[in-house]
Amino acid sequence: MPTCPRWTVRRLVGHLGRVQSWVRSALADPSGTGVERGRPPEDWETLLAWFDEQCTEMTAAMADPDAPAWLPFDRYPKVAASWARRQAHEAAIHRLDAEHALAAEPSMVYDAELASDGVDELINWMVPSRADWSKSTASGTIALYATDTQRAWRVELTRGAPPRVEPTEGTGDLTITGTADALYRRVWSRPSNATVTGDTGLLEPIASP
Known part of the structure; x- marks a missing residue:
């Protein structure tokens, strides 16, 4: 976490x-x-x-x-x-x-549609907008799935290139699943109960600013 x-x-x-x-x-x-x-x-x-x-x-x-x-x-x-x-x-x-x-454990839970949009904004818009991907050595796939909104994102990382994102369900070298609220917190690097399996080193290339 x-x-x-x-x-x-x-x-x-x-x-x-x-x-x-x-x-x-x-x-x-x-x-x-x-x-x-x-x-x-x-x-x-x-x-x-x-x-x-x-x-x-x-x-x-x-x-x-x-x-x-x-x-x-x-x-x-x-x-x-x-x-x-x-x-x-x-x-x-x-x-x-x-x-x-x-408080150590906030009681609030974000609306699922807002949270899904927050995941999408980071993955589809902010991360690929970073100034220079030419020096990136990241390679692999990241699969994200929101269990309540049934939205999916598949991120393909290739050395020296911006990530490519598709709305495709499945598994990857790194797989993150949970409610949209849990995914929202996880991709924005906040405490989360999302399930994370696989190569956690792939979290760094998609980390929030």
């Missing part, structure tokens, strides 16, 4: 607010030339108010899903809807971190 990052609630609030300020800038400047991150305040009460402002303004800026936006990920459509999806999972995963900061 992976170890949960040692986040504190204060650090999480500052991190999320900073990311959301960055997204606000990316939505306001689709060219990407002037996109910047804000600086979280030190004072706790001021930080909370600043976080609320970033979240509220970012959400309002996403009102038109087709509005042009800058994104640093090559595979994503350059529109506000892509940021909405990315930020849904950014918030969801860090919500887990906050839960773990307060």
Whole structure:
């Protein structure tokens, strides 16, 4: 089982607010030339108010899903809807971190469709978008299967090339099965009860950022 990052609630609030300020800038400047991150305040009460402002303004800026936006990920459509999806999972995963900061075993369980989309976003969109796969030595297949949504992903890793992903059920050199919630946590490197069998070294090439 992976170890949960040692986040504190204060650090999480500052991190999320900073990311959301960055997204606000990316939505306001689709060219990407002037996109910047804000600086979280030190004072706790001021930080909370600043976080609320970033979240509220970012959400309002996403009102038109087709509005042009800058994104640093090559595979994503350059529109506000892509940021909405990315930020849904950014918030969801860090919500887990906050839960773990307060309790060893969080009681929350994510909606199966949201969790499946979070697996898909990482495997199909974020991982292949990494800047340089030419030096990768990873080789093998990874099979993922969500038992409740019955969604499957087969990841083929070839030396020096981005992974190829297909919606195919089966087994691989590494096989990960469980509920969508369990897979979501596992591929995003958070504590999970997903069943993992085979070559666990193949987890590293698909690890979350």
